[in-house]
Amino acid sequence: MTENTKSSRFKSGRGKPGSPFRKGSGKPAPRRPGLPPEGPVLLYGLHTVEAAFANKDRKRLKLFATENAQRRLEERGVKIDVTVETMMPRALDRMATKDAVHQGMILEADPLPAYGAEHLKGARLILALDQVTDPHNVGAILRSAVALDADAVVTTERHAPEEGSVLAKSASGALDMIKHVRVKNMARFVAEMQDQGFSCVALDSDGPASLEETPFTDKTVLVLGSEGKGVRQGVREACGLTARLDMPGEIRSLNVSNAAVLSLYVARMKMGL
Template sequence: MSDDKKPSRPAGKPGFRGNKKFGGKPAPRRPGLPPEGPVLLYGLHTVEAAFANKDRKRLKLFATDNAVRRLEERGVKIDVPVESMMPRALDRMVTKDAVHQGMILEADPLPAYGAEHLKGARLVLALDQVTDPHNVGAILRSAVALDADAVVTTERHAPEEGSVLAKSASGALDMIKHVRVKNMARFIAEMKDEGFSCIALDSDGPASLEETPFSDRTVLVLGSEGKGVRQGVREACGLTARLDMPGEIRSLNVSNAAVLSLYVARMKMGL
């Protein structure tokens, strides 16, 4: 959104883009797609990562004096205007119980990354209609920790790039390519044409993930809890595998399954 089209801010609430129809809260946006206007990123790790990301256009920092000093002590170059605010004023800019740690960064959404940004990738994690922003945020964080090249979600039935996703990712949203695709099955077919092995995780898979053959370029596909990977996406992958659990509980939360899957993949691929 260009500067001359940005909505005016209510007096006394810097950075808060209210909407009377929704009781003063920002209007909901279509899930899965980048927001149309600025987003508010909060928390130390999230804000620090946003300042380190060359692809993130930063607009303004709202922060306490202590928070500014803390960022500077960590080597963050603050390259936007800073508005000094008290903690209670910051509280009013975010949702209840949001842990902003004295800093809120107003920034534009990240660019809309697509499959064309995966050239040179070796390990990609795709999420088929995983909708919970806390789960997707945790998965982004794990993907960075295990050095995956990208996380792919669908445009619909996936969380938008907003404050909750960014905070749950604890900085990872600005540290890994988050690719959005219109059609997951078509994306899988395109990746196979590029030489990737595509493996869908399924509790009824014919072999464990450890027993499944990997190539040196792999896409792992996880589905939503309950429904799992959709049939059309499984068929596009061609390969399905299961995660065998030795204990009495046989299934994992999708974010935990992502960690284990990425770890096994790295071992199998020699990364």
């Protein structure tokens, strides 16, 4: 049964926002949104929290929410299976980063399990990001990948955003709706996927053919790089296939999150998905 306690504000001392300990617990408090997940993370916003409750792989710990937010979740059929602390909006403001749109709810949860290449069995369309570091871009890409029914988004363990509130909020629930796989070495990952029958296509503005002209198989990995550097040379060489996105207008390049949307759309058309 869910325990529901009321709190209009944080008290001073150990329960004060910014303190490393929660009042009376003697244990480290969850890290503030936007910081690396060394322990529990704080997820906020309606779609993010709703998706986290629907994800069987997400270990949820505690919900901090206004009475109105609790009603909204219940009206949307969310089964709240953790302790709930009822709070006023200003108290939630102090838990979140400045200007965070928490919509009256913050969920304390453990980071998602570490997914690896072994979790991609049965996948057909995978989007890999080679050292894309901006959490807003990666979050938007995760959301687009879910919308276009990709099977997974792959990032490197280093030079990629940690799971946290900014990434989760930017993804608007998608972080809990798609496999986010982290790999140590992107070139090695590409080679492993090729061994499993995937064609791997690196997006590059100097590619020899447009993505529409590039041959696809029924299992494809699309690889996009960071803005500026693009896909690294070793990763491009591992892919074998390089393609470009032709833009008819005066601006010839796209933001990486927009390029991901267009690439996934073209790939689905080419693969007959």
